[in-house]
Amino acid sequence: MKLYITPGSPYARIARVVVLEKGLESRVEIIAAQTRLADSPYYGINPSGRVPYLIRDDGVGLEESAVICAYLDHLDSKPVFDLPTGGQAWEARRLEALARSMMDGLAVWSREILRPQNERSPTVLQHEAHRSERMADLWESEIDHPLMRGAFNLAQITLACALGLEARITDLNWRPGHPKLCDWFGHIAARPSFAATAPPNASLMSSAPPNSASQGARK
Numbered sequence: 232m233k234l235y236i237t238p239g240s241p242y243a244r245i246a247r248v249v250v251l252e253k254g255l256e257s258r259v260e261i262i263a264a265q266t267r268l269a270d271s272p273y274y275g276i277n278p279s280g281r282v283p284y285l286i287r288d289d290g291v292g293l294e295e296s297a298v299i300c301a302y303l304d305h306l307d308s309k310p311v312f313d314l315p316t317g318g319q320a321w322e323a324r325r326l327e328a329l330a331r332s333m334m335d336g337l338a339v340w341s342r343e344i345l346r347p348q349n350e351r352s353p354t355v356l357q358h359e360a361h362r363s364e365r366m367a368d369l370w371e372s373e374i375d376h377p378l379m380r381g382a383f384n385l386a387q388i389t390l391a392c393a394l395g396l397e398a399r400i401t402d403l404n405w406r407p408g409h410p411k412l413c414d415w416f417g418h419i420a421a422r423p424s425f426a427a428t429a430p431p432n433a434s435l436m437s438s439a440p441p442n443s444a445s446q447g448a449r450k
């Protein structure tokens with residue numbers, strides 16, 4: 232199988248973590264795709280141009296990190312990331328959706344920063360910065376939920392991949408005032424699957440305006 236990724240994509244990182252957690256390294260070839268590039272050859276492989284994208288052994292391609300993770304998890308017929316049974320399933324869904332919601336906002340923020348300085352929208356940057364603050368506050372209280380502290384699951388993986396975007400977005404500073412979240416993240420980030428998939432540090436991806444004294448500085 233081939234898994235198309237970009238090194239900085241948090242969605243692709245979720246799938247890469249699952250590959251490692253499930254010991255699928257020998258079955259899944261990880262390939263860096265050229266996204267967001269006019270006429271990228273990658274569009275011939277995946278017309279949407281998005282990552283992650285998994286080409287199965289039968290040649291069929293799958294999009295969406297959640298779908299790809301479920302497929303990878305079921306390959307050995309011993310899934311470990313399926314939803315828990317009973318009422319806990321709704322809690323697992325709720326938490327995973329909250330984590331994905333935070334990631335979606337951070338992905339918009341990081342995309343905006345990648346645009347040329349004169350094309351960035353200060354409104355979008357501010358909106359996403361504020362959303363990230365609210366989501367960090369929310370997660371500081373949710374992080375003690377038994378599902379966030381128990382067996383490794385997709386809500387945990389998704390949240391950790393979202394928080395890990397601090398390496399890509401200089402002005403994302405979710406740590407101050409969130410000691411429980413910091414401690415939780417420290418444990419997850421130490422897992423080999425997370426250490427091996429850490430996004431490249433983009434210390435210049437500040438959303439501060441040019442020549443600002445705070446450019447590149449962490450709050």
Ligand SMILES: N[C@@H](CCC(=O)N[C@@H](CS)C(=O)NCC(=O)O)C(=O)O
Binds near residue numbers: 239279338
């Ligand atoms: N809902 C999708 C989101 C995938 C996504 O937005 N990937 C971004 C990278 S973080 C991408 O491929 N962007 C390239 C583009 O928009 O052309 C998933 O969970 O897999």
